[in-house]
Amino acid sequence: MKNKMIFGFHAVTSRLRHEASSVEEIFVDATRNDRRMQDLVAHAKSAGVRVMPVEAARLDKIVGTHRHQGVIAFAAQLSLARNLDELLDAVEGPPLLLILDGITDPHNLGACLRVADGAGAHAVIVPKDRAVGLNATAAKVASGAAESVPYITVTNLARTMRELKERGVWLIGTSDDADKGLYEADFTGPTALVMGSEGEGMRRLTRETCDLLVSIPMFGSVESLNVSVASGVCLYEARRQRIAKGA
Numbered sequence: 630m631k632n633k634m635i636f637g638f639h640a641v642t643s644r645l646r647h648e649a650s651s652v653e654e655i656f657v658d659a660t661r662n663d664r665r666m667q668d669l670v671a672h673a674k675s676a677g678v679r680v681m682p683v684e685a686a687r688l689d690k691i692v693g694t695h696r697h698q699g700v701i702a703f704a705a706q707l708s709l710a711r712n713l714d715e716l717l718d719a720v721e722g723p724p725l726l727l728i729l730d731g732i733t734d735p736h737n738l739g740a741c742l743r744v745a746d747g748a749g750a751h752a753v754i755v756p757k758d759r760a761v762g763l764n765a766t767a768a769k770v771a772s773g774a775a776e777s778v779p780y781i782t783v784t785n786l787a788r789t790m791r792e793l794k795e796r797g798v799w800l801i802g803t804s805d806d807a808d809k810g811l812y813e814a815d816f817t818g819p820t821a822l823v824m825g826s827e828g829e830g831m832r833r834l835t836r837e838t839c840d841l842l843v844s845i846p847m848f849g850s851v852e853s854l855n856v857s858v859a860s861g862v863c864l865y866e867a868r869r870q871r872i873a874k875g876a
């Protein structure tokens with residue numbers, strides 16, 4: 630299985646708690662010896678995970694612009710089913726998820742992943758059936774985002790949506806015929822943005838499972854936007870609101 634990087638205390642601790650055996654190695658800032666770091670190192674060592682103290686500059690170089698808080702783990706990808714739970718546990722602040730209900734064009738899927746990465750969405754969730762998979766074309770169009778954004782395939786999308794609701798995630802569906810405008814909706818809490826397919830939009834059950842439906846105002850003569858463009862507009866509105874609120 631391919632290794633992935635996990636950084637930050639919350640995410641690394643969560644992985645150690647959920648499946649320590651998947652963690653191959655942890656790099657920690659050698660100059661940090663506070664209680665939080667001591668606890669994490671003790672937890673890792675008791676689980677038999679190798680801990681390597683390194684210079685902070687090395688951590689900076691590994692993660693680029695991300696915040697690592699002095700800790701990076703290298704771990705195997707977990708099975709997809711476990712990922713959503715682990716992911717929600719590990720997210721700091723309110724989660725922002727993108728649900729794609731039955732996108733069939735790999736270019737659109739790739740572009741959605743790319744904009745999800747850009748806007749800092751925590752995961753993209755797709756149904757297993759009746760949707761294009763993450764194939765080579767989608768991965769290429771995603772320009773690296775296929776590796777950086779957790780991509781979660783679920784067998785029953787409506788059930789996953791209900792589970793998200795139980796975890797306090799607000800499901801905001803999008804449709805060009807929704808009465809409420811995008812800019813009237815609050816995206817600052819835990820949110821899953823739900824997008825429909827290219828031709829038909831969201832399926833009936835998906836639509837009915839949403840807490841709220843919003844439309845992006847259209848000022849010209851066409852009725853709707855391409856799904857990846859619409860994803861970008863909505864995700865960046867969510868991000869704008871969170872920045873304004875300091876979330």
Ligand SMILES: C[S@@+](CC[C@H](N)C(=O)[O-])C[C@H]1O[C@@H](n2cnc3c(N)ncnc32)[C@H](O)[C@@H]1O
Nearest residue numbers: 803804805824825826830844845853854856859
């Ligand atoms: C090409 S549109 C599908 C249009 C389809 N007629 C429908 O009923 O949604 C693909 C998806 O992009 C999103 N979308 C496109 N334009 C939108 C708009 N103006 N407002 C809200 N969502 C939009 C929706 O998620 C939609 O399901």
